[in-house]
Amino acid sequence: MKDPVDVLIIGAGASGAAVAWSLAETKMHILCLEQGGWMNPAEYPSTGRDWEAKFYGEWSSSPNVRGRPEDYPINDDNSPIKVVNYNAVGGSTVMYTAHWPRLHPSDFKVKTLDGVADDWPIDYDALTPFFEENDRIMGTSGLSGDPLSPLTHPPMPQQPMGLSGAIVGKAMNKLGWHWWPSDTTVATMDYEGRARCINLGHCTPACAQGAKSSTDITYWPHAIRAGVELRTHCRVREITTDENGMASGVVYYDKDGVEQFQPAHVVIIACNGVGTPRLLLNSKSNRFPNGLANSSGLVGKNLMFHPYAQIYGYVEEPTDSNRAPPTCLWSKEWYDTDLSRGFVRGYGVQFVRGAGPVFEAVVSEQKGILPWGEDHHRVFRKLNGHRLGFSAICEDLPEEHNQVTLDPVLKDSHGIPAPKIDYTISENSRKMMEHALARGREVLETAGATDICINSPIPWGGWHLLGTARMGTDPNRSVVNEWGRAHDVKNLFIVDGSIFVTSGGVNPTSTIQALALYIADQMKQRLANLFD
């Protein structure tokens, strides 16, 4: 049998990397098991002439389309929003778009402020030092001082405004609405061994320049230098428990597909809002017949996606299209609750700079605005390089029927049951999306855009995976306590997006990582009595 490790982390993505790095200073024996491998930026799509086509196949953001051996299938037939992710060292940060807002202080108190969902058991102030630390390590760019966002101190200046940003800014000014350059994790100068952004325009699916911060090039090199062991191509099937109901280790398949048992004193799960409930639900035993840490019955429940309401159009002047990172500007004009709008809570906006020629042709043909035949060329020249987009990140409230369960039939290549998603968009979210589309239309029309098209929700927009093992003080109403420890299993921690209580109206990864660092810090402070 293998020697036990002090801490075993499952998943090497955004949160797994952060927690590994933070705990490394304890000099405990820390092992991370990751089902994917190390990435090779020389093989990233933007290094080849077929860079756009790859997004429809092996570089799709959908694991179901990609179907790499490192991926697991997801049955999302019963959801209008499909799950997208990436499974490798770096996790979904290999693919993400690097837009970097954080939750607002008010997002932690939605019950108190708006009478919906639940308050978080912690507040924004508890996370502030970890937001700052995370921004330094991930390396953020932005402009401090946005009056409608929490104060940040990005170590690098904001991205250039570009052609698209100027058009948006002018339109927003005409309407008197808030906008600001987005904080992003795109390096705008050489930073800690990362080369600056050269506008390849392909942050999603992956940055060949290494300018976009994914955790394989930021946290992991530091964590490994500090002594953390990272074992790749190891897929965990289940977490085992001992006679005292404590986690005793994990059963996993190694790179040769051989079943292994790894004992551990502490287990930390960082598999994201779909992978984590999947693993817990698959860790059944006599003592935990409904899955591990599930006495509340809430493992897998309350899945929140952030339905994206996207509207875009075409202006006469050229936009940045694929010659810039897709991230650019944000708006918080409609972030806070205003009940006169007909819904509670709100949304952040992410402006989109444009698209490359293949993507433009494919999508516009599908939308019916790019004809077949003679007129194709004229219309394509009107569209290509002229797109401007507005995407609203709508706050999804927790609802128990939106859930991740185990599929009774579908399995991954190791025979582990695949996750099944059941999700519907709530009436509140629908009203919010309608509101956002109407505002987006005003912005686009003010900018002079025509041929306006809508994706609402963005169907392949299940990139924010939140809420499926929520945090709370009441063991009947939550899965982990206020510092990430499972109520039911005193040496089991969860650090990824599943512990979100509510989702806010912004991209979540900055907050996910701040939470992971906060939990690591809580663990370090309690090392002597961690299991009390």
Add this chain to the structure above:
Amino acid sequence: MSADNLTRTQRDDLRTIAAMIVPASDAYKVPGADDPAIQADMLATLGRDTKLVAAALDHLARLAGGPFAELDANRREAVAQEFRKVGGAAAATLVRVVLQCYYRDDRVLRSLGLELRAPFPKGHVLPDGDWSLLDPVKARGGTLRRAP
């Protein structure tokens, strides 16, 4: 491998429908998507799309009642319209394959004024822009909603 995965009839039909999606144009100095080099690119890179594209071509032939390429122009137009309307995921894949190969052809990119290269390593230059545009936003200010 992929070229062998389509029959001769399927390849003829692919060429014919591709030309209907994107015909050649003297005005824009571009070939059609039936151009031999573009067709060769499609066949060589079909890969994981082969099955759906073959299914789409079979569907096209069924709608045509025989080889699509052999229909007269009027009938071809009517069948193509129908195919576009009812072809589903398979037809969408076929169209995407046509467009993704067409819009990486050197002659086409040149006509669009785009460079003939991968994005990496040269990248692109982005104008910094005039940040005084932000002045009205700064002047308006605002406050963060307070959390109790």
